[in-house]
Structure formats: structure tokens, C-alpha cells
Amino acid sequence: MAIATALPHELEPVAGAPMSYWRTVAWRLAHDRMTLVAGSALALIVLSAVLAPWLAPYDPNAGSIRLRLAPVGAPAHILGTDEQGRDMLSRLLWGGRMTLVAALTPVLIGFVLGTGLGVLAGYVGGLTNTLVMRTMDIFYAFPAVLLAIAISGALGPGLPNTLISLSIVFVPRVVRVAESATVQVKGLEYIAAARASGAGVGAIMRHHLFANVLGPILVFASTQVSLSIILAAGLSFLGLGVTPPAAEWGLMLNTLRQSIYVNAVVPALPGLAIFVTSMAFNLLSDGLRDAMEIRA
């Protein structure tokens, strides 16, 4: 009988057996509705930020005294104008550029540096571990917002200084996650087995360590993006981040806040943009965590 000769795994239609790990993850992500919605929203936001120079109907910094605080839906200004009469839609598009750069870069720097330092500290152990981890603890002892404000305050306003201060916030956080994941994996017997087969440190790290610690670190880093957006916007709000007249969501929120009694909707728009973007990142990282879980 032809049916009986089929190998069992050929009868399994699900994403189970013979698929590589990352393909399984991609498959799961593509079948998770919430993640898809969050991902699409994010793609839209990023795309609109990237294409801002072509999409924006007006110069984001050109204002008009006559047209200040036009309401949402005003003729020629769909999302109204701000307190200097600048077009809100254009400023939101341009502001997304600035906000995303200010928020994503520190997390990326934190991810790369933090993973390197954390894996090193975890794998080498001993004095190296003590030195690295206790140094990180010093930074970790300060609340994130306070640390960012303190460093930005010391360095002065401007985008590069914002990036530096936020990176200093995120590196220690990633280091801690990377170190604990590495210590946990290092103690497992498959690492000992690889050592027993004569593999050097490099080969063990490449084939056995990184593949197993990168997942948790990646998920953690993605959860930090929303925090980073809020911190970057917060620094601008306090006047420590991006300098006016550049458009940035946090800065827009700051300059518009006095107008909230004149027009309540327009000042809320940058806040809404921050909320939606950080929410989308949070949902995406949730989906990523679920998809990267190893299920028995």
C-alpha cells in the first residue's frame, strides 16, 4: 500500500520538523495577527518618516503669523498648524525622522556594545565579570530618566549628545541580560561537549553560544525601543535634546503645550504619534518573544 510507506514526518503538515529555526520564527510571526498589525503600522511610520521630504506638503520650519493654531481639518492644512503657524502634518512627518533616529540608534548601539560586553563578561567570568558587571551596576543604580537627563545636561543639547546619553542608558541594561543569558548557557552540557570535542573559544561562541543567547537579547532590546522613544522625546521636551526649530515629537509636545487651552487637539498629535509608535514596538517585541520560544 502506497499510503503506509509514507514516512511519518511527511504526513505532518504543520511548521514542525524539518524547518530551520529562523524560518520557523518567520512562519510564526507571519501567522500572528497582532504582530502583523503592529509590524504594518511600524512599517508605515518608518516609511513615512523616510519619505518625509517627498510626502510633506510644506516646509516644516516655514510658519505664518496669520495662520497660527489652525484646527485639524483646516483648508490646506489637514492636521492644522502649530503655535507659529507651521503645518502640523509636515512637522509630524519630519519629526518622525528625528525621533526614530534619536530612539533607534541608542538601542542599536546598546544592543551591539551590550551584547559584546555581556557575552564577554559571562563567558570569561572571574575578575573580568566582576569589573564589567560592577561598572554596569553603577549606571544601573540611577533611574533611566535621571541618568539620561544628567548626562544630556552635562553634555548640552543637540542630537549627537542625545544619542550618547541614551546609549549610556541602554548599554548596561543589555549587558545585564546578555551576561545572565550567557552564564546560563555556558553551564549547559552541550558547551562542555563542544569543549570536549576540542573546539576553541571562537567556534563555541559562534556555533553554540551566540545562537542561544541572541534570541533573548534581541527580544529585550526590542522592548527597550519604546522606552527609548519616550526618553528621546522627553529630553527634547525638557530642552536637552533636539534643538528648535527642528521638528521632533517631544519638542513639538513641549512648544505646543501652552496652546492646549486654545486648541486641545493639535497639541495632542505629537503625543499620539509617540504613543502609537512605542505601542507598535512593544507589540512587535511581544510577538517576537512568542515566535522565538522553543516549543517542545
Add this chain to the structure above:
Amino acid sequence: MRKHFPLRGGVLQRAYGWVRAVDGVSFDVYPTETLGIVGESGCGKSTLARLLLRLIEPDAGSLTFGGEDVRGASRPRMKRLRRDMQLVFQDPYASLNPRLTMEDAVAFSLLVHGTPRGEARELARALLGRVGLDPRLYGRRYSHELSGGQRQRVNIARALVLDPKLLVLDEPVSALDKSVQAQVLNLLQDLKVERALTYVFISHDLNVIEYVSSRVLVMYLGEVVEAGTADALAQSPKHPYTQALFASAPSMDPDRRMDRPPLAGDPPNAIDPPSGCRFRTRCAFAMPRCGDAPPPLRPVGATHEVACYLYEADAAEVARRR
């Protein structure tokens, strides 16, 4: 051989004590034999296994493999030596990388030693077949898709792929069901004959040890208390600890069931072991002199050694006849 683990604490990580995990253990393993090592949990069996493969460095002692000094071997020399001695681990769940397919897990050791990728994968698949896992079915699977017994087969394949001479098996079947244990033990026996392997078989299970071993070492708290052929030990266990171990194996005969366990309590702490004979605190025959100095391991028969003052007369007799 000796291994004391430091207990570290405080900011400066200074050692404030030592766990005497393995203390003065010395033995030979002969080609193609199976040396069984038995003892309670925590007696230093796994530490010994890792010492044998130089996964951890001993504090003192020597380690020779086929006339070659393992302890002093240089890095490239050690890498070559590692081909000849491999380890099978106890925990089938922690011993396989969850991100590698089974054929990649087995092939990894070959890649480390410079075998081309295609050839390594081919060898790995052949070996998976030999340990009873159809490579077409299991080669591309991940460890979480396999049962404990299947994983242990992969572990065995991984250990064998470098074609070693010595295989150290650290409780290879303890985590498996009884029926699967038997299958894996039989597979190990077949492979041993087929490839002329030498086994150091570590277990806490006397039945398993008796079944597979030609010679047996009994360990207690980091020391060897008795050594001999499996038959000699089973027929006339000498050391009170070995006797207690044999007596505590449950009997199938309902009339011979015991009311009290022959060995009560836990072994003492290896940080601060008792003076003299380490077993004296739980020994029914302890004498005042047992606390003075540890009894040396002395022959009490042609193939039988014991470290106990009760057999001084026998040991003297054997020594006189030689």
C-alpha cells in the same frame, strides 16, 4: 588525582573554603575494558569524569593516556588527544544545543577537526543510523522534537563521531525510563564490541554497573573505598559501605525485605570531611583508630582492593604470599 573546589564569596572573590570533591583517587583503565564507578550522588563521580577529559584542571596528580601525559599536553596536542577520549553526558536535555539539527550537532566535532562540511554531514548521518535513528527522519530535527532516549542516542553518536578509543559515560542512562535504559545499554555494549572501545562507566545504579562492568571502583566522598572485578565485588563486598550499597538494592523476594535501610542519613559535608576514614560516621563497625588516619587501599585478593582497617589481617596475608 585531586580536585578541590574553592568556595568563593564577598566582593574580592577570595576562597574561604574548599570542597574536596575528588581526593587522592588513583586508578588505571585497561584497553577495551569497562571500568564501572559507583557511588552516591555527590561523591565526586561527575567531577572525576570531567577531570579525566581535562574539562576541568586537577589541582594535583597525573593523567596519562596511552603513555602520553594529558595534563601537560600543549593546546594543539590536547586537541588531537580529545579525538581519542569523549564524554557522554547525563542530562539528555541540557547536552544538545537546541539551535542545531541533530546531524549538525553530531557533525560539529568533525568540523572542529577540519573535516569538509559535506563529508562531515555524511559521516554524521551514517552514525545516526548506527545508533538507531533513521537520518532521513531525525537528521534535520531539533532536540526538542526528540524523546529522552533518542537524545541520548544522538549524544552517543556525537561522542563516537571522532572515532575515540575511550568513552567516559557519566550516568548515561540515569535520566531514562527502565525500558529505554535497557535499549541504550545494549546499544552501548554492541558499539563497544564493534569499535573496540574502552568505557569508564559512571553510575549510582549498582544493577547497571554490575551488568556492564568488568571492574568496579566504589567511591565515597571523593575517595575510592573499594576496587575489584565486578564478580569479586558482587560475591563478597568487603568495605562496609559497599556491603550497605548491595544490601540497599531492593530485593524481589518479599520474605527478604528489610525493615530498616542498611545505610541511614546523608554523607557528611565534603567541605569538612571526617578525619581518618571518611565513612566512619555512618559505619556500623567503626573503631577508635578509624578516626586517626585514613585506611590505605590495600589488596585483599588477586583482583580485589579495599580501604578498611577491618581487613588488615587479609591484606597482610596477601602481602606475605606475594
